[in-house]
Amino acid sequence: MNAPANIAPSRRLFLKTGLALGGGLFIGAGLTDAASADDAPAALSAYVRIAPDGIVTIASRNPEIGQGIKTSLPMLIAEELDVDWKDVRIEQARVDTKVFGFQYAGGSTAMAQNYDHMRQVGAAGRAMLIAAAAAKWGVPASECSTAAGVVLHKASGKRASYGTLATAAAALPTPDFAAVALKDPKTFKIVGQRVGGIDNASIVTGKPLYGIDVVVPGMVYAVFEKCPVFGGKVVSANVDEVKAQRGVKGVYIIKGGPALDGLLDGVAIVADSWWRADKARKSLKVVWDEGPTAAQSSKGFAEQAAALSKQPATLPVRKDGDAKAALANAAHVIEAEYSYPFIAHAPLEPQNCTADVRSDKVEIWAPTQMPAPGLSLVAKTLGVPEANVTVHMVRCGGGFGRRLLNDYMVEAAAISKAAGAPVKLLWNRADDMHHDFYRPGGFHYLKGGLDASGKLVAFHDHFVSFGANNEAVKFVSSGGMTGTEFPSRVVDNYLIEASLIPCGIPTGALRAPQSNALSFVLQSFIDELAHAGGKDPVEFRRQLLGAPRVLGTPQTDPFDTGRMHGVLDLVVEKSGWGEAKLPVGTGMGVAFYYSHRGYFAEVVQASVAASGAIKVDKVWVAGDIGRQIVNMSGAENQVQGAVLDGLAEALGQEITFANGRAQESNFDRFRLLRMPQACPVEVHFLRSDNPTTGLGEPALPPVAPALCNAIFAVTGKRVRRLPIDVAQLKSV
Amino acid sequence: MAMKLNVNGSVRDVDVEPDMPLLWVLRDELNIKGPKLGCGVGLCGACTVHIDGVARRSCMTPISTVGAAKITTIEGVGDSVIGKRLQKAWIDHDVAQCGYCQAGQIMSATALLQTHPKPTDAEIDGAMAGNICRCATYNRIRAAIKDAAGVAVA
Ligand code: FES
Ligand code: FES
Numbered sequence: 001m002n003a004p005a006n007i008a009p010s011r012r013l014f015l016k017t018g019l020a021l022g023g024g025l026f027i028g029a030g031l032t033d034a035a036s037a038d039d040a041p042a043a044l045s046a047y048v049r050i051a052p053d054g055i056v057t058i059a060s061r062n063p064e065i066g067q068g069i070k071t072s073l074p075m076l077i078a079e080e081l082d083v084d085w086k087d088v089r090i091e092q093a094r095v096d097t098k099v100f101g102f103q104y105a106g107g108s109t110a111m112a113q114n115y116d117h118m119r120q121v122g123a124a125g126r127a128m129l130i131a132a133a134a135a136k137w138g139v140p141a142s143e144c145s146t147a148a149g150v151v152l153h154k155a156s157g158k159r160a161s162y163g164t165l166a167t168a169a170a171a172l173p174t175p176d177f178a179a180v181a182l183k184d185p186k187t188f189k190i191v192g193q194r195v196g197g198i199d200n201a202s203i204v205t206g207k208p209l210y211g212i213d214v215v216v217p218g219m220v221y222a223v224f225e226k227c228p229v230f231g232g233k234v235v236s237a238n239v240d241e242v243k244a245q246r247g248v249k250g251v252y253i254i255k256g257g258p259a260l261d262g263l264l265d266g267v268a269i270v271a272d273s274w275w276r277a278d279k280a281r282k283s284l285k286v287v288w289d290e291g292p293t294a295a296q297s298s299k300g301f302a303e304q305a306a307a308l309s310k311q312p313a314t315l316p317v318r319k320d321g322d323a324k325a326a327l328a329n330a331a332h333v334i335e336a337e338y339s340y341p342f343i344a345h346a347p348l349e350p351q352n353c354t355a356d357v358r359s360d361k362v363e364i365w366a367p368t369q370m371p372a373p374g375l376s377l378v379a380k381t382l383g384v385p386e387a388n389v390t391v392h393m394v395r396c397g398g399g400f401g402r403r404l405l406n407d408y409m410v411e412a413a414a415i416s417k418a419a420g421a422p423v424k425l426l427w428n429r430a431d432d433m434h435h436d437f438y439r440p441g442g443f444h445y446l447k448g449g450l451d452a453s454g455k456l457v458a459f460h461d462h463f464v465s466f467g468a469n470n471e472a473v474k475f476v477s478s479g480g481m482t483g484t485e486f487p488s489r490v491v492d493n494y495l496i497e498a499s500l501i502p503c504g505i506p507t508g509a510l511r512a513p514q515s516n517a518l519s520f521v522l523q524s525f526i527d528e529l530a531h532a533g534g535k536d537p538v539e540f541r542r543q544l545l546g547a548p549r550v551l552g553t554p555q556t557d558p559f560d561t562g563r564m565h566g567v568l569d570l571v572v573e574k575s576g577w578g579e580a581k582l583p584v585g586t587g588m589g590v591a592f593y594y595s596h597r598g599y600f601a602e603v604v605q606a607s608v609a610a611s612g613a614i615k616v617d618k619v620w621v622a623g624d625i626g627r628q629i630v631n632m633s634g635a636e637n638q639v640q641g642a643v644l645d646g647l648a649e650a651l652g653q654e655i656t657f658a659n660g661r662a663q664e665s666n667f668d669r670f671r672l673l674r675m676p677q678a679c680p681v682e683v684h685f686l687r688s689d690n691p692t693t694g695l696g697e698p699a700l701p702p703v704a705p706a707l708c709n710a711i712f713a714v715t716g717k718r719v720r721r722l723p724i725d726v727a728q729l730k731s732v
Numbered sequence: 733m734a735m736k737l738n739v740n741g742s743v744r745d746v747d748v749e750p751d752m753p754l755l756w757v758l759r760d761e762l763n764i765k766g767p768k769l770g771c772g773v774g775l776c777g778a779c780t781v782h783i784d785g786v787a788r789r790s791c792m793t794p795i796s797t798v799g800a801a802k803i804t805t806i807e808g809v810g811d812s813v814i815g816k817r818l819q820k821a822w823i824d825h826d827v828a829q830c831g832y833c834q835a836g837q838i839m840s841a842t843a844l845l846q847t848h849p850k851p852t853d854a855e856i857d858g859a860m861a862g863n864i865c866r867c868a869t870y871n872r873i874r875a876a877i878k879d880a881a882g883v884a885v886a
Binding site: 040065066067068112190194195196197199200201203204205206207208209210212213215223246273275296346347349350395396397398399400426428429470516633636640641643644645648652666668672673674676680681 | 752756759767769770771772822824828832838860862863870
């Protein structure tokens with residue numbers, strides 16, 4: 001998803017301090033538009049309590065999906081507060097937009113939005129504790145220092161722990177942010193270290209942390225059968241027969257609406273155990289009205305794309321210069337067709353939600369990346385006031401963008417209402433794969449023009465995507481291009497235009513949305529252009545980047561060519577590009593991509609056997625997300641995961657549709673990476689003097705084209721369609 | 733069908749259909765939530781438990797086939813020296829991202845080290861290939877296994 005990179009500059013941080021419940025110091029901070037410091041903040045971005053025993057409790061306001069935010073944001077507060085990490089406890093905040101603002105996980109935004117504010121909150125707390133100590137001892141605050149949860153006065157040798165000062169500090173006036181000094185990052189003790197995930201001990205001992213583990217008194221279990229064709233309606237079902245199965249407590253035909261991300265028609269089976277509900281499903285027979293999407297298929301999409309490619313595009317995206325004329329005059333014109341499939345998110349924890357719908361209140365426990373919109377959807381669908389709905393965030397067994405949508409949440413609520421009992425709805429794997437909001441497929445018809453020296457002078461992409469020309473946002477969700485994708489703004493004649501295929505299949509953001517697909521196309525084609533002009537792929541990219549400068553403005557997706565040069569140089573150095581002596585049948589490929597404010601360049605070393613079988617030996621990564629890596633351990637883990645995730649997409653992932661239905665149901669045909677394929681991923685960060693930004697996504701996009709470029713280096717065969725077809729690479 | 737199960741060292745009474753998979757007996761009858769549903773058909777390993785010390789996919793194990801065998805789940809694996817060492821290595825290496833697969837990973841790794849105290853990379857690949865980590869924490873899983881086994885990390 002593409003959330004704003006930074007908070008509007010007119011908003012500023014507002015601090016609220018006071019006595020904590022149970023004693024000690026409470027610090028809340030939020031962003032406010034208000035000019036007066038007396039006005040309450042619109043929302044709390046931080047919530048800290050320093051108890052009389054010295055324990056610091058920090059509320060984590062965003063959902064945890066494996067990105068590590070529950071650990072990394074509190075690290076910033078703890079650093080500036082100057083406490084020992086072992087004295088910090090982290091609580092998952094409740095969902096409350098009025099208090100915490102918009103709470104979500106997506107778009108690699110949390111670090112960019114919160115880095116400075118979290119530090120200021122910690123620093124303000126430290127200032128108050130120092131002030132309390134100074135008052136107690138009758139010394140100037142300027143003579144006091146802190147260390148690991150203690151205020152010290154060197155001259156007199158006095159010392160007091162934060163716990164003993166907290167209640168006194170709570171009575172002091174709230175400090176002014178402007179007057180609060182931040183630490184010199186060189187003195188950081190927590191930030192920049194390798195800090196383990198806060199829930200690690202619970203994870204390795206099997207504690208019930210996830211949505212699927214929620215237990216509510218009196219709870220029953222549900223499965224929900226929807227039409228295999230997206231948006232189909234229930235005509236009838238053999239409700240009585242299914243009711244007679246062992247353990248079944250009720251079978252309900254649920255009527256939904258037309259929105260694919262809301263409540264859809266289906267049949268709910270409620271039983272005294274999930275397995276019995278799922279087993280009873282085998283006897284369920286539903287007559288569906290499948291609707292118009294039943295006519296859509298992957299094969300049909302490919303045929304329509306081929307036909308549209310021969311016609312003028314219907315949707316302009318970006319036009320610089322005159323690409324068509326420049327192509328007509330170019331010394332070489334290279335043409336290529338690229339495509340990639342729809343793919344599923346497949347988080348390992350299937351969608352689930354527990355809901356308890358009573359006449360006057362609704363309570364929800366959900367693994368969700370977007371709790372507040374889920375709350376609104378439930379309220380609207382059930383016709384209850386939002387104030388009557390409570391949503392509890394639980395740790396998510398993976399997100400990847402799937403849980404930005406809350407379809408399973410509203411289903412659980414509707415089923416609980418029908419059953420008159422608390423219900424745990426759990427999808428099986430086939431449900432999860434058949435009812436996703438898929439990364440949309442796409443088709444690109446590219447032309448590149450080189451002059452006699454091999455310089456790129458014209459670039460044209462006719463992008464055939466999905467959507468409808470009569471909609472305000474014409475592309476389906478995550479099926480668009482902005483026209484700022486590289487080599488935008490470095491080639492004089494640049495034309496991106498699109499044609500759209502109508503699509504009844506729900507689509508949505510998948511980790512590094514748009515970029516995860518466009519990078520494959522653009523960075524592979526750039527490789528083709530390099531080879532066509534007789535240039536080394538790294539050298540060609542360096543020439544394209546040109547002098548270090550910022551292209552575009554803050555409003556138009558700026559791209560700093562200097563930062564990209566930096567990561568490209570670093571990955572070249574670390575991988576031994578062009579110097580390493582590689583065995584026959586082994587080669588290297590390179591690619592870079594800018595997404596979610598991060599600059600990443602990657603080199604893949606891979607070998608291809610005569611059978612076409614691919615073995616990825618190693619991936620080198622160089623990334624620039626600004627001057628500070630907050631949690632080195634979490635950061636490396638994110639990058640390694642994103643890179644291997646990208647490899648998995650390239651090597652084996654595709655959802656195909658026939659008669660409006662997804663054909664893949666489980667991990668046999670929709671393949672995730674497994675241990676034997678998981679090569680080492682070597683991660684390097686370049687600390688440029690830029691604000692710290694997020695890391696969940698930007699490491700993913702370069703790896704697929706770097707792999708395909710390595711395959712070309714070995715075999716001379718160009719992969720232009722994902723997932724990679726091994727048969728195409730056979731040499732015997 | 734009423735039966736007695738030996739789970740993590742204690743005897744538990746259950747009365748369920750013979751074809752109910754062990755995973756659902758553990759999760760919904762006995763409230764042992766460590767083993768997870770990932771695929772339901774033996775493809776992901778999230779549900780891995782030990783039956784008499786051997787790693788098994790509990791989603792594919794009808795309860796009628798378990799009998800008096802000793803069942804160990806992630807909740808009980810720390811009672812063994814190897815299980816405990818692996819849990820510590822998992823924390824030391826900060827392996828987890830979402831963490832959902834990790835109970836199954838640790839169960840498979842424990843079974844591996846019980847039969848191959850000093851596993852080679854190929855043996856790690858073989859023992860762990862049935863356990864998917866969607867977050868792809870494989871580099872660290874491998875490092876944690878080697879650390880717990882006391883073999884050099886490449
Ligand atoms: S849930 Fe048992 S192997 Fe996937
Ligand atoms: S840590 Fe998320 S599936 Fe392994």
